[in-house]
Amino acid sequence: MPSWQHITYSDEVTPEMYGKEVTVGGWAQEVRNLGGISFLQLRDSHGVVQVTLLKKRNKELFDLVASIPRESVLRVTGEAKQSKEARAGYEILPSKIDILSKAETPLPLGVVDKVGADLDTRLNNRFMDLRKDEVKAAFRIKSVTLQGIRQFLSSQGFTEVSTPKIVAAGAEGGATLFQVKYFDRNAYLAQSPQLYKQNLMATGLDRIFEIAPAFRAEASDTIRHIAEFTSLDVELAFIESSDDVMEVAEGIVINSLRHVREHAKPELKALGVEIGEPLTPFPRVKYADAVEMVRSRGMKLEPGEDLGTEGEKLLGDVMMEEKKADLYFITEFPTALKRSTFYAKRRDDDPELTGYFDLDYRGQEIVSGGQREHRYDVLTEQMRENNLSLESFEFYLKAFRYGMPPHGGFGFGVERYVQKMLNLPNIREAVLYPRDRSRLTP
RNA sequence: GCCCCGGUAGUGUAGCGGCCUAUCAUCCGAGCCUGUCGAGCUCGGGACUCGGGUCCGAAUCCCGACCGGGGCGCCA
Numbered sequence: 463m464p465s466w467q468h469i470t471y472s473d474e475v476t477p478e479m480y481g482k483e484v485t486v487g488g489w490a491q492e493v494r495n496l497g498g499i500s501f502l503q504l505r506d507s508h509g510v511v512q513v514t515l516l517k518k519r520n521k522e523l524f525d526l527v528a529s530i531p532r533e534s535v536l537r538v539t540g541e542a543k544q545s546k547e548a549r550a551g552y553e554i555l556p557s558k559i560d561i562l563s564k565a566e567t568p569l570p571l572g573v574v575d576k577v578g579a580d581l582d583t584r585l586n587n588r589f590m591d592l593r594k595d596e597v598k599a600a601f602r603i604k605s606v607t608l609q610g611i612r613q614f615l616s617s618q619g620f621t622e623v624s625t626p627k628i629v630a631a632g633a634e635g636g637a638t639l640f641q642v643k644y645f646d647r648n649a650y651l652a653q654s655p656q657l658y659k660q661n662l663m664a665t666g667l668d669r670i671f672e673i674a675p676a677f678r679a680e681a682s683d684t685i686r687h688i689a690e691f692t693s694l695d696v697e698l699a700f701i702e703s704s705d706d707v708m709e710v711a712e713g714i715v716i717n718s719l720r721h722v723r724e725h726a727k728p729e730l731k732a733l734g735v736e737i738g739e740p741l742t743p744f745p746r747v748k749y750a751d752a753v754e755m756v757r758s759r760g761m762k763l764e765p766g767e768d769l770g771t772e773g774e775k776l777l778g779d780v781m782m783e784e785k786k787a788d789l790y791f792i793t794e795f796p797t798a799l800k801r802s803t804f805y806a807k808r809r810d811d812d813p814e815l816t817g818y819f820d821l822d823y824r825g826q827e828i829v830s831g832g833q834r835e836h837r838y839d840v841l842t843e844q845m846r847e848n849n850l851s852l853e854s855f856e857f858y859l860k861a862f863r864y865g866m867p868p869h870g871g872f873g874f875g876v877e878r879y880v881q882k883m884l885n886l887p888n889i890r891e892a893v894l895y896p897r898d899r900s901r902l903t904p
Numbered sequence: 905g906c907c908c909c910g911g912u913a914g915u916g917u918a919g920c921g922g923c924c925u926a927u928c929a930u931c932c933g934a935g936c937c938u939g940u941c942g943a944g945c946u947c948g949g950g951a952c953u954c955g956g957g958u959c960c961g962a963a964u965c966c967c968g969a970c971c972g973g974g975g976c977g978c979c980a
Contacts, residue, residue, distance in 0.1 A: 683974075
């Protein structure tokens with residue numbers, strides 16, 4: 463125990479400590495007063511410890527505990543005693559109880575109440591909501607997921623970088639940009655590090671990744687959209703095709719899933735989630751074939767038309783039923799659907815197709831990327847197609863004129879990934895303090 | 905941006921023109937209870953989002969505002 467730790471956590475009390483004095487601390491989750499005996503359930507960050515009080519043994523402490531409002535913070539010192547009734551296998555017979563912080567009543571949101579609460583109410587009282595194990599668990603798993611991702615990418619020689627979040631121009635159109643005041647000018651919050659990570663491909667930092675917030679002013683009220691999300695962005699140079707990029711994306715998912723499976727067992731249990739071994743290699747479905755697959759299931763769709771949300775969901779069902787695959791790539795996106803993605807490389811043998819791909823997780827897109835166009839002339843031509851002003855992209859374009867290797871990469875939605883991994887009903891369950899069209903606090 | 909739906913105690917709900925002095929659970933308060941862990945029992949407390957309108961009468965119907973839920977489009 464480090465010298466700065468002053469309480470013993472509930473799961474740190476070992477049988478060797480039975481009969482000895484310990485000090486525990488936490489939130490008064492519940493008091494069951496049976497008259498002559500009462501039980502205080504004290505919750506700490508590791509679990510719940512039972513503090514047992516006998517009226518005839520210490521009436522003063524007994525009455526004190528009976529009067530403590532739920533969720534007050536207490537420090538309890540007493541003897542740890544083995545007990546077959548207490549769930550932890552032991553209980554504390556207190557000699558001293560300090561009320562470190564008294565909670566007001568009523569609570570804005572119950573922690574162990576037998577009634578549910580709307581997500582809105584929970585988010586308005588997020589600190590209280592996060593006292594619930596199953597709510598906290600998702601965020602511990604998110605942390606373990608990011609660990610797994612960093613571990614894998616580091617092992618593959620990737621350098622973690624940071625690019626600016628206050629920018630002068632976006633990667634795509636301006637509609638989804640948040641404007642901010644920047645001294646005496648206007649600036650925007652970055653919707654993607656796209657231009658910067660490509661810029662870095664001209665530096666010799668051949669493999670880079672960034673885990674950072676991305677801001678999108680999309681007026682989308684759905685269970686999979688938020689205005690501020692965590693984007694894992696990866697870019698690598700000297701690739702031969704989009705296949706190289708897909709392999710990296712696949713490696714990230716396989717390794718981070720394994721990492722979570724091995725390092726978040728209690729949290730997965732709290733959520734009632736089991737993560738199986740994904741089918742590998744992830745199946746690759748050509749976009750044109752994906753369209754045929756959903757058409758054969760009765761969906762009205764023209765060849766080459768956008769799958770749409772319905773098509774994506776349907777494809778997810780088909781992949782699950784026919785291949786038992788919950789993770790799969792949709793490849794060779796038609797150029798027609800990627801025109802606004804001006805930096806996407808079109809195939810030399812068929813300019814109507816790109817090497818762009820999505821990685822879908824049970825009918826939900828979580829990754830999108832592919833090989834970029836690294837030839838200056840072709841790139842600028844594709845930008846003109848989009849009526850982009852080349853001057854405002856000069857910092858980006860300049861890097862393509864002085865030696866830019868072929869490269870590719872992708873954007874990976876971390877919260878969407880966690881949402882699908884844990885079957886969370888709403889992406890907001892994977893963000894501590896979500897930002898959406900209407901929510902700016904807390 | 906478009907479409908659908910909803911706002912009733914701290915929390916989650918029932919009621920949908922008069923039976924509402926508004927249901928139930930949870931919660932809060934008082935009391936009983938020496939092994940509880942969805943503890944139990946008795947008694948008590950607490951609410952119709954706001955503003956207009958229709959009607960003899962509005963929680964209930966209509967209009968607007970505000971707040972929220974979901975779908976589509978777009979996307980991570």
